[in-house]
Amino acid sequence: MSTNVAQFQEAAARVTADTRQRQFIRTALGNYEIARDKRKAAFQSWESARQAAALTKWEAVNHLDTHLEELVAKLEARGTKVHWASNGTQAREIILGIFAAKQAKSIIKSKAMTSEEIHLNEALEKAGFEVVESDLGEFIVQLRGEAPYHIVFPSMHLTRGQIRELFAQELGSTSSDSPEELTMVARRVMRHKYITADIGFTGGNFAIAETGMISITENEGNARLTAALPKTMVTLIGIEKVLPKLEDLALFLPMLATAGAGQPLTCYNTMYGGPRQPGEADGPEEWHVVLLDNLRTELLADAEQRDALHCIRCGACLNVCPIFRNVGGHTYGTTYSGPVGSVITPHLRGLQDWKHLSNASSLCGACTEACPVKIDLHHHLLHNRRNAATEKPAFLERMGYKVFGIIANDPLFWSLAKKFGWLTQPLQKLVLGTALDPARAWTKTRDLPPLPQQSFKDWWKHRP
Amino acid sequence: MNEREKILTRIREALKVPAPRPGTHAPASHLPVPGVPSLPSLRVPPPTAAPVEARRWLPKVGPSFPEQLALFAQNAADLKAHFQVFADWTELSAALVQLRDTENWQRVASHQSELSSQACAALQRPVCWTDQGYDVLAMESCDVGVTECDALIAQTGSVLVTSRSAGGRALSVLPPHHVVIARREQLVADLPAAFALLKQKYAPEFPSMMGFITGPSRTGDIERILVLGAHGPKKLTIFCV
Structure with missing residues (x-):
């Protein structure tokens, strides 16, 4: 048995036995569902919106080359430097190269799952840079030396008491365990970092081909500050994030907020089209956009599962998944957890090593129903099972079914x-x-x- | 071949096999065979296809101005933003002065534009202007950031700002209180209208930052409990004249 499977089974057994933790997660996700359903009901037709969003993404992903070329031409026309990275190693080299050329010491980061994907923080720390995650949840898990528990709510597994202890230990804070006070502790720490950081590092939610812009969705204002104050800004974004038109955001921004957090619109939705332009008051002097492939083109080549590239990383499929709710985010051992993680991880990191994630599913279809861009998630879990068995048949299982077949046919x-x-x-x-x-x-x-x-x-x- | 060409080549190679239309989950056997015309569900529209008409699916907005104003006020209240409409400038500046005294504002950050300059004149406090560049520490020590905006969006209760209309990127997020001074004509119905306005006003030379601000900064990262003022402003006030 591979170590991934053993790790998954061990962690799953441990987490499912912890009924208090499961209750905690269930309550949090139950509240999310109530808020989300209220926001969905406000749409004139959530179902039509899903269909429209799915078609827009389908069109975008199936003309990815054209859209990427337009995006890059428009970005470069406004003075943005665009880099292409085929894999994580290249992306890390490009980013470290920029930091070294700028003689940077400290980096302030806003949330980017792509950076988790390429293990950027470890590489930066090893190279001697000071990196601080500015998103509160990411900051908390960074202090704990953990991976995010959830792609949208990174610290949802921790109680306020645990966070208070963590802040007391790591930051010497004497705050009570009120969420308000704890948030203010992080706010004070971070204010100083924004002002002194040499580099602001961000991810991106959408890339607009038509106008050459990167759109960032957030609630805290940390990405806004990261993109405003440091002299150099670096953005790492997957190549699949393109949307053809600026006005496509009119649909995608409220859908992302609704599906992701049960909000009508998140607090800050910002489109960046370049570094500081002549006549503008502030903003970075240089902006580097790194486009990351990292096996996305492999997934693109699988026409059957290509729609997994429509994913807008809202986390809705995680929130409704009975497996995620019971085994928790860390059990998966992957950057992207939950149903969409189980679908794409085998493409990104090897089918035989990660096929167990597709087996750890009840195939209930809750994920497919929750997905705002209609990714055929639970069928893809079946496709992964089929592909894994075709690629490497299990001898005993086949014999068993053969014998059963003989008996059942006669x-x-x-x-x-x-x-x-x-x-x-x-x-x-x-x-x-x-x-x-x-x-x-x-x-x-x-x-x-x-x-x-x-x-x-x-x-x-x-x-x- | 550089990485750009390598990635684009891989994409073009991959896209030679069309993908099933969303929601059709065509089985693998339905994938195209060379020489056989592909199913209608596998044909992708050309990239020039008309953009989706989002307005028909998004939350409904009434057609008249009073309806839209009421909807904006309702949304702002839900978001815990403070929104007020004034009959004239005298009323608005009196309210600003009152707010200054209640919150004991000592320093103001702002940008030079018709409404924001007028507001700063009424406030009679030292102003950190951002127009010609500014000292970040000086702005950080201000009690309030006063800006104009491009539009108010009734559908979501959002304020649309850009680096050109609102004094740059930091002014609307760095000070602990963000005050927006808007004209009532700036109210638009919905998000599609807001994007149309951006294009009409700025294309093709868009400001380097354009963003929707929907309520004061917030987080739910600790036990999913709402806390205002995570990194951006703790308070958002929208005064409309």
């Missing part, structure tokens, strides 16, 4: 199996739960009901 064998199946049960009791039991993973935690000595068909025939 009326004589079938009636014999029905009649005498119960006779094998004492045998099964002998091996129950041991390594010899072929159904051990199932019988370990569940009872196998006794097979009746008379089938329903027989009973029906001889009914009184």
